[in-house]
Each structure stands twice: as C-alpha cells, then as structure tokens.
Amino acid sequence: MKIKLALAAAALSLAACNPSEPAKAPATETPTATAAVTATDAWCRPSPNGAKAGGCYVTLTAATDDRLTGGSTPRAGSLQVHEMKTENGMMKMAELTGGLPLPAGQAVALAPGGNHLMLIGLTAPLVAGETVPLTFQFASAPTITVQAQVRQPTVEGMDHGAH
Numbered sequence: 759m760k761i762k763l764a765l766a767a768a769a770l771s772l773a774a775c776n777p778s779e780p781a782k783a784p785a786t787e788t789p790t791a792t793a794a795v796t797a798t799d800a801w802c803r804p805s806p807n808g809a810k811a812g813g814c815y816v817t818l819t820a821a822t823d824d825r826l827t828g829g830s831t832p833r834a835g836s837l838q839v840h841e842m843k844t845e846n847g848m849m850k851m852a853e854l855t856g857g858l859p860l861p862a863g864q865a866v867a868l869a870p871g872g873n874h875l876m877l878i879g880l881t882a883p884l885v886a887g888e889t890v891p892l893t894f895q896f897a898s899a900p901t902i903t904v905q906a907q908v909r910q911p912t913v914e915g916m917d918h919g920a921h
C-alpha cells in the first residue's frame with residue numbers, strides 16, 4: 759500500500775513538471791490491458807519409469823489479485839493444482855478445487871513439500887534434460903504457457919517455508 763501511494767505521488771509530481779502534457783486520467787495505469795501473471799522457475803521432477811503422475815513446480819506473480827484455477831499440458835491427461843496438508847500426522851495431497859490464490863504483486867512459489875502441479879496420466883516419462891510445456895489458467899489473467907525443465911530437485915525434501 760505504502761509503495762503504491764509513493765509511486766502514485768511520484769507519477770503526479772512528474773506530470774506536474776510537464777506543462778505540455780494535457781490533463782487526463784493517470785497514464786501509468788493501462789485499464790484496457792488485462793493484468794498478466796508472470797511465471798518463473800518452472801520445472802518438473804523426473805518421473806520414475808511407469809509412473810502415471812509427475813510433479814511440477816513454478817513461481818507465479820500476479821499483477822492484480824488473481825487465482826490459478828488449473829491448466830493443461832500435452833504431456834498428460836490432466837494438470838491439477840495440489841496442496842499438501844497434514845492429516846493425523848500424515849502429509850497428504852489434495853486438489854485445490856477452488857484454485858490457488860495469487861495476491862497482487864506477491865511471488866507465490868509452488869515447491870516441493872508444498873503446493874505443486876500434478877501431471878496426471880503421463881503420456882511418457884518425464885526425463886531429466888527435456889522441457890515440458892505447461893499451460894496455466896487464471897480467474898482473470900490471460901492463459902500463459904511456460905516451458906518447464908525436467909531436473910532433479912536441487913535440495914531433496916527440504917522445505918524453505920519462508921520463501
């Protein structure tokens with residue numbers, strides 16, 4: 759909030775310094791363009807031979823409050839958004855049927871041990887070194903497709919909860 763106010767104030771003072779600029783609505787906002795979601799660090803775990811499902815991870819940053827509602831990939835029958843939850847001391851995963859909230863400007867990491875993407879019904883094993891196209895759908899932002907690298911996790915089983 760404070761940062762936004764400071765930016766707005768800066769924009770106003772810039773406009774005030776430019777007398778030739780005709781008075782109009784703040785130009786820094788582009789109301790006609792739909793706010794996009796940025797995806798970084800997309801990767802998938804190699805799937806053991808014969809496994810019908812695989813886990814993928816990505817960091818998503820939405821420009822305005824949004825939700826990851828689902829996705830698809832040519833490499834699997836379906837792509838689900840899963841969460842990890844503890845039930846009776848056991849870690850279980852479940853589909854986030856209501857979607858994953860993406861608060862404005864906040865990098866939301868899907869990472870091992872937490873929320874993740876699940877490729878269900880793999881057409882072929884995910885092999886380290888290849889790339890997998892993942893398409894994400896959002897409640898309001900346009901659909902995006904990223905190329906996820908298949909690789910081993912850098913730190914197996916560690917959960918950097920504060921990231």
Ligand SMILES: [Cu+2]
Binds near residue numbers: 852
């Ligand atoms: Cu899962």
